């Protein structure tokens with residue numbers, strides 16, 4: 001019998017047949033959920049309302065677009081009324097604007113549309129009123145046109161409760177001790193059986209114990225931000241949420257924030273409103289440390305993404321990807337032809353490329369910080385964080401290694417470039433032969449080429465060429481390390497190399513969220529038609545795990 005189908009102990013089964021956990025704890029009066037309503041509109045009504053809103057948005061954005069790109073199929077769109085449309089979208093129309101600026105405005109209209117749930121990434125989107133939990137939280141409501149960045153609610157540590165939220169009597173809170181290998185293993189086991197799956201339930205992220213150790217113990221980590229829920233009687237771990245501290249720069253403001261990740265509820269306890277309790281509890285624990293803002297990402301649409309990026313995949317082991325159903329054989333092609341298409345050189349080509357060492361940390365840190373300042377949102381890396389996120393002890397067993405980082409050193413001892421990737425396998429669900437898909441994910445990179453003193457139109461091809469060289473070498477190295485696929489998001493400058501390096505667009509989109517901070521939307525590196533934005537780039541310089 002698989003872990004999935006094993007019955008949970010009776011205490012959990014009881015809850016399974018009972019009402020929502022959130023409702024039961026709320027009844028104690030101590031859960032802060034003042035405005036959460038229980039009335040969910042009838043399905044039919046909900047559908048028609050959604051359609052109406054989406055039509056409204058669509059017609060505005062499309063008409064604006066058509067006014068500028070000259071697609072005048074719709075006779076109601078004229079250059080004259082386009083100004084009205086822009087005003088409606090809270091944008092100004094300056095007649096002196098050149099073609100490029102008009103395109104920028106158009107992109108902004110589309111971006112707004114994308115982030116309010118109309119995008120292809122709009123998975124599970126619903127009307128704001130139906131977000132029973134999220135509508136009570138300090139986040140921008142869906143559809144709001146954020147014009148100015150800023151904190152939503154000022155925090156006051158002295159007003160934060162010192163005790164955890166009440167929990168249903170069958171369960172108990174636990175602060176996990178991830179320095180104890182047995183507890184780390186418990187967390188690994190919860191996630192490996194219950195964490196994020198693709199829509200067709202063919203693959204599930206299989207973050208290794210050493211990955212969790214690395215991801216959850218970054219400089220300044222707090223044990224209190226590793227929050228578990230156990231069944232009171234059996235002590236089985238059935239839910240988890242985590243935070244790690246970071247300095248998050250959003251445009252010109254640096255926020256003392258947390259990155260929230262690894263939210264997971266056991267499959268048998270889904271849809272019982274346990275997730276909102278976990279989120280409120282991690283919020284309380286962050287607030288107690290004076291942290292009132294957070295960043296988090298997810299495939300689901302919640303109020304309200306600040307950006308959305310698309311997943312791209314580069315085959316390294318095409319026959320296996322085809323066998324396991326990750327890639328399909330294109331019509332008219334053969335396996336041999338596909339293998340040839342994705343063939344990589346035996347050796348890396350960049351002169352001076354070598355693995356990064358601890359001695360490189362200050363120089364890599366300096367380069368990375370300057371490189372990331374080019375984006376609208378990024379993590380502030382100090383040298384200790386660079387060392388933690390890019391390097392692992394040399395003696396680590398190959399199977400436990402999570403991060404690989406390489407630098408390019410010129411003849412004069414300068415670090416001119418650097419790149420990194422991490423290992424995040426996925427379990428292949430129910431495949432008779434293959435159990436694990438070995439995936440490498442592009443992590444941070446930086447290059448001095450970005451700082452050449454050249455006009456933008458001359459700089460761009462140079463930067464693109466350099467990034468293509470570096471990423472091609474990253475693919476060669478990942479192939480040698482026996483990864484099956486190399487994944488990347490459309491963030492940062494990635495649109496400059498994804499196509500050329502034969503990455504294919506995936507089905508997945510990743511939404512970026514800020515808690516208790518409103519920010520104007522940021523470009524995600526792809527266009528509303530789903531294509532890479534090769535003429536522009538993403539404003540997102542934050543790479544999630």
Ligand SMILES: CCCCCCCCCCCCCC(=O)SCCNC(=O)CCNC(=O)[C@H](O)C(C)(C)COP(=O)(O)OP(=O)(O)OC[C@H]1O[C@@H](n2cnc3c(N)ncnc32)[C@H](O)[C@@H]1OP(=O)(O)O
Pocket residue numbers: 130131132133134135194195196197258260261262263264265266269270271272273274275276279282283286287291292293294296297298299300302515516
């Ligand atoms: C200052 C510090 C602040 C710190 C906090 C910052 C915020 C952090 C936010 C968390 C960032 C996490 C980042 C990651 O780790 S993203 C990874 C999330 N994990 C998974 O996808 C793993 C597999 N799935 C599960 O384990 C469960 O389905 C989860 C736990 C996701 C939901 O459990 P369940 O399916 O049993 O649902 P429920 O009945 O308990 O609750 C339903 C409510 O939960 C809302 N929901 C569903 N999915 C998510 C989601 N991914 N982020 C935020 N909210 C989510 C949903 O809209 C609904 O609210 P509303 O629609 O009624 O309003």
